[in-house]
Amino acid sequence: MQSQLRAGIFSWLLVLTCIIVVVGFAGDAFNARQASEGGPSGSLRVPPTAAGTSSAKPSNTSSATGTSSPSGTPTRSTPSSTSSSAQGPSSHPATPSSGSSSPPGTATPSNSSASNSPSAEPGGTFPEVPADYVLPAIHDGMVPVLTKVPTKQKIVFLTIDDGANKTQQQIDLLKSNNIKATLFLAQLFILNNPDYFKGFLAEGSKIENHSISHPLNLIKLPHGLQKKEICQMSDYEQQQYGRRPVFFRPPGGPYTLSLRKVAAQCGIKAIVDWNVEVRAGRVNYQEGKSLTPGDIVLMHFRKEFPQDLQAFLTAQRAAGLKVVLLEDFLAVS
Template structure:
């Protein structure tokens, strides 16, 4: 696959992350006229070296929302991806349903992962994604206490070869956030992470979009 078409280096008018009353904002898409989408990859269970080579060759920007229990066997795997300019973000310690936890439990999950990721990767995560997309008011308050400046959701999700869309017309829109996962053959019915990501990029390009870096469209307070 050829390198991706160039996307704007960064937004002219990035989102300003402004909390209200201790509640951090929730981002599902980015308001922009640029014909770009943002690829986010969760968890970290699959650690295919061929995917690192693919990303090195193609230079596709991604945001990684990592979970401790998925990455603790090999923290170093994600460092070459980070060295390409990709940001590492918070996705909890143990991947629970956050809305099933009390305020203290939610703080433990977010603050614990914030500290661990900062220790291993040298930069404190700016963003937090609640597992399964489940959250409540306590999640937003806990994120504020622990350091992330926003909760990040998504508009589309990539499965094996197909994409699931929020909109019935099954079309991408400028600023959409796409969810994918670090998954391997066991979860992808024999397909590889490289194969899944190739299918994702094919769908993005067929609709005439480029992939931009989510963090370039966000301005922290």
């Protein structure tokens, strides 16, 4: 009896031992599997991105501003050539800030002179502005007439008449403000010192025809006297300044079909009037209350020249226009 009891106990101990061994092997296998999948049992596997580690992103080749760096930050693609000979405003696009959505090759406006406001130079003369208007040719023997240039360019033209008052300050003011102007001179006012106006020519301004004696009744004079007033002044200016004028401004501004024919006979390409006048430090507009693109502004060589020029510059800057020489824009010499 006792021997059977001992045999039974031994059998149960043997079974229990086997169970313990099997359970032990199973536990080791489970722990090994957990360790291979992310650490000890009970720890949570954290994705690298959630732990603050940047994961690699595929290159975004369709970025709006060029190619993308591995970190995903847009970088500017390098142009294949920097030898562009395009004239006029800078043809190189401004580099956008990070994250800009401007398409490649699109210029981004900057805070420099490429914007609508004038350049750092007070006057802001830009003779290289591309023309979007062509001066009409002489038709039926008559020159065209301009009171304003039909252009969408943000530009304005300064013209100065007569030539009676002559001071070095006037030359210096145009020079210091980087302004080139069209000077309509009458022999009556410049005969005592024609060389004075060479100072303006040296800075890029042009001299045009304003008649011999400045007759305000020019349109009522006989054909012969009209021709004398215009043709002889052109001859005089060519002799004095080495260039024959291409524009004529009638004294006071009025013209007729007959006068347009006389001007053509004297080699003139256009009669140029105005639509804005600066006088006594005030800007007077024929239409509106501010300068607009293509306006032709009239000033005079008078004692109040500094005040008139300042009034013009104030209006020009307020309108965001650039001062351009009329002859340059219309490509006439």
